[in-house]
Structure formats: C-alpha cells, structure tokens
Amino acid sequence: MSLLEIKNLHVRVDGNEILKGIDLTVNAGEVHSIMGPNGSGKSTLAQVLARRDAYEITDGSVTLDGKDLLAMKPEEAACEGVFLAFQYPVEIPGIGNTYFLRSALNAQRKYRGQEEMDAMDFLPLFREKLALLEMDDKLMSRSLNEGFSGGEKKRNEILQMAILEPKLAILDETDSGLDIDALRIVANGVNSLRNPERAMLVVTHYQRLLNYIVPDFVHVLVDGRIVRSGGKELALELEEKGYSWAEPETAGVGASAAPALRRDGARA
Amino acid sequence: MRETAVEHVESWLDSFSEAAKGAGNLPWLRRLREDAFARFCETGFPTTRDEDWRFTNVSAIARTTFRPAGAAKVTAAEIAPYRVDGVAAQIVFVNGRFAPELSQLNRLPKGVTVASLRERMESHPQELEQHLGRYADIRRDPFCALNTAFLSDGAYVHVARGVVVEAPVYLLYLSTEESTPAMTHPRNLIVADDESQVSVIEDYASVGRESVVLSNAVTELIAGESATAQHYLIEREHLKAFNVQTLRIQQGRSANVASHSLLLGGGLVRNNVHPVLAGEGGECLINGLFLGTGRQHLDNYMHVEHASPHCGSRQFYNGILDQQAHGVFHGRIVVHKDAQKTDAKQTNRNLLLSDDAQIDTKPQLEIYADDVKCTHGATIGQIEENALFYLRSRGLSEAEARKLLLLAFAEECVERMHSAVAKELMERLIREHLLFLEQAPRVPSGPRITERAVEEVG
C-alpha cells in the first residue's frame, strides 16, 4: 500500500475548477517534487492535502496509508502524519512559539495514545532541533512568527516539522525568499528528516532547491493537471526549456498520455 | 416633586425617605443626597435620544420597581471562591452593606486606611467632606445622581503622602438572591495623596440563584501630585443583573493613573470611565476587555478630559462578542482650551464570533486647544480563518485553536496591567470565561435582557 494515493482529484474554489484531475502516488521513503508556473494549483493541492476546508472537492479520492484523507479535519490529518510547511506562514500575536509547538506536539501524542511531554522533557528536543536549523533562542520567545523575516518564518516551518516528525511532509515553496545560506540550512534540516518511513512532497518554482533536496520524481503541474512526470533530470530540463515546453504534450496527446506518465512517477 | 420624568415616583420617594432615615445627620451629606435626588427626579433615566445613551436602552431599569436590597448573610463556603491570595486587604459588602466578619483588614501597612465609608463618615466626617461628591457628575448622569441620593456605604481607601502599597486592596461586592427586584448603590472613595502609590480591585459578583438586581456603583478616585494609582474593575454578576459603574478619576500634577476593566457578567452593563487630567504632566491609561455572550449588553463609555497641558492618555479596549451579545465602545476625548501638547490615543478592537453579535463603536473628539495629538482607531473582525487553519494544521483541535486565539486577543489587555496579583486573577477569570463561552448552549433568538427583565418583573 502506498503512503499517499491521489486519484482523479478535482477541486473547485469559488466556482472555478483549479485542480482538474490529479493522479499521484507517493510511497514511503520517496521525495516527489511538484513544479509549475504561478497559479497552476500547487498550493491548492498542498492545502487540500492539509485539509483546508475552503476548497470544494468535486471528484476523486485521496488516501493516506489507506485511510480516506478527504474525510479528515485538518487536526486529524496532522495527527495522522500530514505536515504542511506553508508558502506564507501566518503571524499570530499573543501565542508564544515554544508554547504552541509543545501544545501541538502534545495534541498529536495524545491522539496516538502517547504520554504528553512536560516543559522539562520538551526542552532538550527543542534545543536539538533549534541547533539543527541554526535558529536563535531569542526568536522563540516571541509570538508565533511575529516580526519574523521571510527566511525566519520558513526556518520556523521546518523546525516545526522536525519536532512533529510527520509521515508526509509537504513543503510549499519553502525555498522562496531564502538566500543561499538560509537555503542550505533549510535543505540540511529537510535532508536530515529523510528516512525510509517518511515521504515528502516538495513544491517549488526553481530547480535551485532540488540541487540540495534531490527528488526521486519530478512532476510538472500546469493549469490544474500533471502534464509531465519524470526523474530528477526533468527539473533541469524544465529550467532550461521553460514550462511551455512541458505544456503542449498534454494539450496534444490529451488524457491518454497522463496514465503513462503517472506510472512512470509511481513505482508502487 | 412638581414635575418628574420618573416612573413609579412614589416608590422612589418611599425608598429615598426610608434610606434617608438611616443615613446619619451630617448636614452637608444630607444636602448632597437631597440635591442628587431632586436632580434625578428632574431628569429621570436617560433614553436613547440622549447622545450619551444612544446605544443603550435602559427602559427596563426605568420600568422596574427596585427596592433597596435587604440585609443578608453570606456563608464562609460561599465566599471561599472569592478569596484572593496576595492582597493587602479585602473588604466585603453584601447587598451594599459592609460585612466586617467577611473582611480582612488587619494586615495593612502604616499610612494606609481601608474602611467602610459609612463608619468613616461617623468617625472622620471632615476627612471625607473634602472629596466625597466633589467629582462625580450628578448633573450630567442620572445614575450618578441616583447613587448619590442613596449614598450610604462603600469602601474608603486612603494612602498617605509618600506611602507605597504594592499589593492591591480588594473590594468585593456580593449581591444575594431577592424575591423582588433589589438595588444597591455602592459608593467608593479612593484617595492617593501626593507621591503615594496604590492599587485597588473592585469586584462585583452574585451569590445564590439569579434574581433581578441593579448594582449602581460610583467610585471617586483622587490621585494627588505624582501619585500612582491602578484601578481594576471586574464585573461578573449573573445575567439578570443590571450593572452601572462610574469611575471618576481626578488626577493631579504628574499623577499616573490606570483603569483596567474586565466585563464578563451582567445582563446589561454600563461602564463609565471618566478621568480628568487636571494637573500638568499627568498620564492616564484606560484599558479594558469585555466578553459578551447570550443576550448580554455591555456598554463602555469613556470620557477622557484633558484639562491641563502636557498630559497623555491611552485608551485600549478589546471586545469579544458571541451569540447575540451587543457591545458598545464610546470613546469621548475632550481637550480643553489650555491643554496644549495633549497626546491622546484611542484604540478599540473587536472580535465578533457570531453573525448575530453586534458592536457599536464611536469615537468622539472635542478639541479646543490647537497644539495636540489625538488619534483613534477601531477594528471589527472575526477569528481569522488563516490563523485558525494554521493552528489546526499542526494538530490542535478547532476548539483548542479558537481558545488560543481568543486568549491571545484577551491577553493584550492583561499585559497592560501592572499588579501581578490582579493579572493572575484576571487571567484565571478570562480562561474560565472562555471555556464557558465555548460550552455555553446557543440561546435562541429573542429579546435582550433590556426587554426580558420587564416581562418577568411585570
């Protein structure tokens, strides 16, 4: 059984069809990258998987470890192991970073029948992950993302991911707005979390990130459809030739080409 | 009375002469009360045609026959939840009467007096005459007039020149169940002499089952030169209570005063805060949080008077309204002609948790000086869906996430408070109340307490 199976997913927002039949299979241990131009539906896919309810699902199914993901609330999906690193992390004044992280971890532990962690137990884990992401202690005494720079917010997302240890990590443009040093740190954090039980879905515009987080598969999303899938070399090709190079293929070959591509990207 | 705008005037006259009998014989005090009663009879209760009362309809109060609350006993078990650790003194009033057996006044430092106003009037009348009734405005506000007409007891707090009391003085007003509508008119006088420092918590609560009560309190707070005073108000009566509060602050030169309010209870609440910055260089902070649910009506009327140059005032009020609750924030700032270099700021932020909840927010600036800085702003919003989703996406339940966001919003107000003891108390009450908000059964649409009380009272 695959960790994540998306079948024929159609999604509408405000009456507009944004995802027009996505098929994608991700196995434990794999890293898949999703690339595509602005507005193609990458964040929509990511947010649907994290179970934001602003989206209307008109067709298709998604399972996580065989369970119906689309029937889950955001908190259930999180507790079942889905983690979304947001493209635009939210600033929330008045809620402390550390307090929030421990509450979230404990909510998930409780769900799984594990004992909750008190502040004393939590601290060493927290410090270890802070060091991994080369983050300043002082930042953490502030409110959640409040006054954080773009890069600090992205690092905070990966810090949360490192502590929550999800089964399926979805990174939505975690590389955007990062300088090369920050990118290296973030990629390093992400790579340290790669393991045979965990899968990752890495959404990005640029091949740059994929030099650091090397994917097993690359999918190209254009206008709500996956128009091409391939290995890591596809990212390089895209960088060279642009998305327009990837597009006509589906336009011309139509729906029949899609299953072939899918098989390529989803060795069960 | 030749002419009167008051309904049930015989009953008011009855109550007034009844109360006058027990009110002692000080001529100045008798005059004060009689003037106030005459004034009340002249004006009657305000109506929504009155600009100051546009958003708050008190006809339910006007139509009800209230009698002065009777004497009652509160047991040790009933008062136990109202004990607060770390206070300098606790003075308790039951149905408006001083309850010495429940009060704890024996640990006060030198230079600090906490007493029943009534007892102090007997033992030190001249000391009170200087201040009592000098500031509360019986002309403009009928409720102040009514309170003054029925003035009989309340708390007297005095801190002598240069004396600093760190721990707050805790004033508790409990009302008990009554078979007919009952009223109390607590009257407090807080005097902080020059260079002294004091903090006072006023807490209004109910014991026993719900019955219709009117708590109409007036506090005069006088802060001398360079004095520092912190005033904390807690309103947590049951939902059949009408509560009208007036805090009148008189600030001397370089005095630093703060008013912090927390409105949780009461069916119909009017919270008046009226500081007058009468000396140069004064600073005033007015900070409040109101949490309404069901059909509560919570009205905050601020009237900040800058009467001297180089003074600063800051108003921050946050409101959270659920179900069909109605909140009001009326922020009036008056800058007198001579009050140059005034720096006045006002912010009102509101969260509406349901489609039926309502807020009226109104700034009102009257500026007669030319060199001043006045700013105001108000926001009305819902819990942000983005923030809610972010928290839930990490595993917190929707209820938990909402609670965290509401707490964070409320926390802004708690953070402006100074006394650790008051902060802890407020924080506990806010947490309990947010839990209550989450679990409160949804009330069906219907009349607010303003009308409902009338039906019940007949």
Ligand SMILES: Nc1ncnc2c1ncn2[C@@H]1O[C@H](COP(=O)(O)OP(=O)(O)OP(=O)(O)O)[C@@H](O)[C@H]1O
């Ligand atoms: N809440 C919304 N309401 C209306 N339209 C939306 C909403 N969210 C997304 N869309 C639209 O859906 C389309 C896909 O948006 P999405 O954010 O998924 O794209 P993306 O591939 O992540 O783009 P980018 O690379 O710019 O992040 C866009 O046309 C966008 O305008």
Ligand SMILES: [Mg+2]
């Ligand atoms: Mg996006």
